[in-house]
Amino acid sequence: MDWWKDIYSAMKEADVKQVAYVPDAGHAKLINACIADNDMRAVPLTTEEEGIAMMAGAWLGGQRGVLLMQSSGVGNCINMVGLMKTCRFPLATFITMRGQWHEFNPWQMPMGNGTQPALEAMDVNVRTVDDPADVAAQSAALLHRAFVGMQAGALLLHQRLMPIKTFKGSED
Amino acid sequence: MSDLSRADAFPLRRREVAQQILDSGGDDLLMITGLGSTNWDFTAAGDSPSIFPLWGAMGGALPMALGLALAQPDKRILVATGDAEILMALGSFATVAVQAPTNLSIAVFDNERYGETGMQATATAHTADLAAIAAASGIMITNTIRDQVELDAAVPLIIEEKGPSVHVIKVRAEPLPFVLPPKDGAYLKDRFRAALLGDEGIV
Numbered sequence A: 001m002d003w004w005k006d007i008y009s010a011m012k013e014a015d016v017k018q019v020a021y022v023p024d025a026g027h028a029k030l031i032n033a034c035i036a037d038n039d040m041r042a043v044p045l046t047t048e049e050e051g052i053a054m055m056a057g058a059w060l061g062g063q064r065g066v067l068l069m070q071s072s073g074v075g076n077c078i079n080m081v082g083l084m085k086t087c088r089f090p091l092a093t094f095i096t097m098r099g100q101w102h103e104f105n106p107w108q109m110p111m112g113n114g115t116q117p118a119l120e121a122m123d124v125n126v127r128t129v130d131d132p133a134d135v136a137a138q139s140a141a142l143l144h145r146a147f148v149g150m151q152a153g154a155l156l157l158h159q160r161l162m163p164i165k166t167f168k169g170s171e172d
Numbered sequence B: 001m002s003d004l005s006r007a008d009a010f011p012l013r014r015r016e017v018a019q020q021i022l023d024s025g026g027d028d029l030l031m032i033t034g035l036g037s038t039n040w041d042f043t044a045a046g047d048s049p050s051i052f053p054l055w056g057a058m059g060g061a062l063p064m065a066l067g068l069a070l071a072q073p074d075k076r077i078l079v080a081t082g083d084a085e086i087l088m089a090l091g092s093f094a095t096v097a098v099q100a101p102t103n104l105s106i107a108v109f110d111n112e113r114y115g116e117t118g119m120q121a122t123a124t125a126h127t128a129d130l131a132a133i134a135a136a137s138g139i140m141i142t143n144t145i146r147d148q149v150e151l152d153a154a155v156p157l158i159i160e161e162k163g164p165s166v167h168v169i170k171v172r173a174e175p176l177p178f179v180l181p182p183k184d185g186a187y188l189k190d191r192f193r194a195a196l197l198g199d200e201g202i203v
Helices: A003-013 A025-036 A048-060 A078-087 A106-121 A132-147 B014-024 B037-046 B061-071 B083-088 B091-099 B130-136 B148-160 B185-201
Strands: A016-021 A041-044 A064-070 A091-096 A125-129 A152-157 B029-033 B051-053 B076-082 B104-110 B141-145 B165-170
Touching: A003 A016, A003 A025, A003 A132, A016 A025, A016 A048, A016 B061, A025 A041, A025 A064, A025 A091, A041 B061, A041 B091, A048 A064, A048 A078, A048 A091, A048 B061, A048 B091, A048 B185, A064 A132, A078 A106, A078 A152, A078 B185, A091 A132, A106 A125, A106 A152, A125 A132, A132 A152, B014 B037, B014 B076, B014 B104, B014 B148, B029 B037, B029 B061, B037 B051, B037 B076, B037 B104, B051 B185, B061 B076, B061 B091, B061 B104, B076 B083, B076 B148, B083 B104, B083 B130, B091 B130, B104 B130, B104 B148, B130 B141, B130 B165, B141 B148, B148 B165
Parallel strands: A016 A041, A016 A064, A064 A091, A091 A152, A125 A152, B029 B051, B029 B076, B076 B104, B104 B165, B141 B165
Antiparallel strands: none
């Protein structure tokens, strides 16, 4: 379960300075690494939508940013994604999936099913990774698409990569 | 009972407020203006590459300014937007307060109306107090400005004081002619980056 280190390394390689996030168990170790990194500013959000606009502001100021969220947060972002498309701001977001694989909570399933179509409806390029061995290459490709290609992209981290949540014991 | 027409008689006029703020800002001032009336106000006061006017993305002005403020700690960042946009994203007061960027000021032009859609009353015409919400969210410097004397005292603070700060400026609810900035978002972004970052700003 060390694939998160590959995302972190790709972010460092791409000179990412701002990391906006809504806390999520699947991203917990990556978020903690970003918080501990004195060369990154890790910013907790009240809603994922804020992170889209914050990434635009970071780019306006000459910095690269990344948005970390869970699939349920995608639905909170959709209108704001139009900002990135209209102004051709880069967008790179890493999304941990729920409602996809051995999901315990049926309330996570509608947005889990809708995550990819909702993003694609807003013309965001979507890739999915379900093999830990591919995380490094897919992460680098996402960041390249955003900051060199000037596009909006999302990498969905398949629920197979996550600890299975049961509500029977501790999270991990 | 709420007095839903009280804003019709507020003494401060939004176009004059925008002009006074812009005239007081230095060359290091970078602005995000919110849809829609504050865009027209600051375009009337003097459109420039250092002002990024949002034609949409309602609720995004504050977090966008936060990203900019963190990226440019040596520049002064000012957000000017309306009460309706702030009401749509009240959590952003908390997000900004936690980061506490000292170079960020937020000016809310509060006419207690949805100006672009027919001047319907917002929650500030009824019960909501945006300065109090900001203060309760952890913004250390907040005030509500109701007349020219209070504005004259506040403008230097908006431009220079250690932030983050929220200044709720009660402005008259009045129909005004449109004065439109450019609306091509990619152009607005590129001109802002070119002015701020030079040739490196253009990818």
